[in-house]
Amino acid sequence: MTIRVGTRASALAVTQTTTVAEALAAGGALEYELVRIKTEGDVLKGPLAQIGGTGVFTAALREALLDDRCDVAVHSLKDLPTGVAEGLQIAAIPVRVDVRDALCARDGLTLAELPAGARVGTGSPRRAAQLRAARPDLDVVDIRGNVDTRLGRVKGLTGEAMVEGKHADLDAVVLAAAGLARLGRTQHVTELLDPSVMLPAPGQGALAVECRVADAAAGTALAGALADYDDAESRLAVTAERSLLARLEAGCSAPVGALARVEAGTLVLRAVVCSPDGSRLLHGEQQVQAAGAEEAVALGARLAEELLAQGAGDLMSQAGH
Template identity: 60%
Template sequence: MTATLRVGTRGSVLARTQTGQVAEALAAVGRFTIELVHVRTDGDRLTGSLATLGGTGVFVTALREAVLDCRCDVAVHSLKDLPTGPALGLTLGAVPAREDPRDVLCARDGLTLATLPAGSRVGTGSPRRAAQLRAARPDLEVVDIRGNVDTRLGRVASGARDASRADDGTGRDLDGVVLARAGLARLGRLDAVTDTLDPATMLSAAGQGALAIECRTADDVPGLSAALAALDDRPTHLAVIAERALLARLEAGCAAPVGTLGVLDGDTLTLDAVVIRTDGTSSLRLTARAALPGRAPNGTDESARQAAADLGSTLADRLLAAGAGEMMSS
């Protein structure tokens, strides 16, 4: 007899799409019957910017409560939305292989970041992206936006936009938007991309492109632990441990102007990080490397996990010593 696995998801198209992909994988390796449980979060309900909402936890708290209340057995999150602190009674059961973590520009008429005319209006809801946009192109107007992928893409004009008008009456008031490539890939919308942004210009958020499968610490679903272990990807899991440890030491949430990306090559984990003033006028960027012990095929090796976390904390300490704290608060 197959066990029923209740999988919690937010209600957005992107959330349901990526949760469906995870659910199919869990069903394949664990032979579960899947039941999707839709949960509405504060991030779905509130309309303010990420910065004014406080950022931390707004997209995950209700899902976590649903798991703890046994309304679902696991929850699927965009890993970048997870607060870095521990959640009592919950554990990060698996981190599948991440999508390409880079950010992309979706602009009118095939324009790139380099070819956007001065004064172009570019939308993003991320303080990190906004700060890096201002650093790369101080002549652009960065516009704070909210909404799902279709809503954001729908605001991009076609043809030259009259700079004297913010909105031409169609709602297409932007020359471009910056989005995560991973979300567009999962939705089959990569055709909208006009420029894939180099991490040297636009470093991604901690955990960007990765998904998190969270479950109760006291696992009570037969076969779930083995299924999660089969889905867990060692390079992704160890990289995001380092990225999240850096954020935690900086005391920076997902709304902070901080970018970081870890890459595991063999046994060597390289972690890159940047802290930017919100106005884009200055930044700190550092890189660190560490050899990770262990040979587990997934991210469960405790010695490797600790080494990855230490790498993130150490790099954060170097950033703080160089003035990152003042830069983030400015």
């Protein structure tokens, strides 16, 4: 049996999808082929929040599943909308990797060492707000493009002109550490930002392997490989984070950070909701012992209610959410 694995066509997406495909093939004694799908987020230009944010990188992959053009689709979980997609299910969440954001700066500089007025690029309102909170004196610049395009905009970092007219115009960029590691670009990281400074996006560092509901329950080699590939602790953590996001009614481009971890048998969820300019950050933390999926969902909803009571809705509305 050959499984058709849907992926975006970017280098990062193909790299992480190939890792998933190889694991599933090995787990089920299967062959695989990659099916490259062009998504709305790959075509449209401009800030993600303005072109739709939530789902722009995932809708076309889901359509390909429903149209039987592929058997599974691989998503960066942080890009996946929290709503249920009828007829589909997340059949596997493999072991989560580094959740942190990474600063890639000129001259080996850390966040604290960047000079006042330094230009720092990011396409994420969440990162932008937390950067402004930590360093109000920085000039945070909205950018788009794949990983190498963004790295190419930092002075002296790669030596390659990746964007015509926009080469080496920034002092630093902030990217997900997981993506840099998957692409073998960690040599450009000058600081891994601690979650106390910058909470990651809900689901950051995790992948979601989605398939049709019927295929997940079919008792086939693929269904078995998907079940074996699923990591219970990673699923528990991202379930809590995504539950919080869903209750806040915030999309994947909203200025919301969240991170859940299992610590000594307790599921601990931390979150932040930011104003776009970083002038106000609402932090919250909740925990539950001996958690399963239902408890993780309830935990996320409970922390979201706490943040909403503190005015999180007003902060998100300032960002257009």
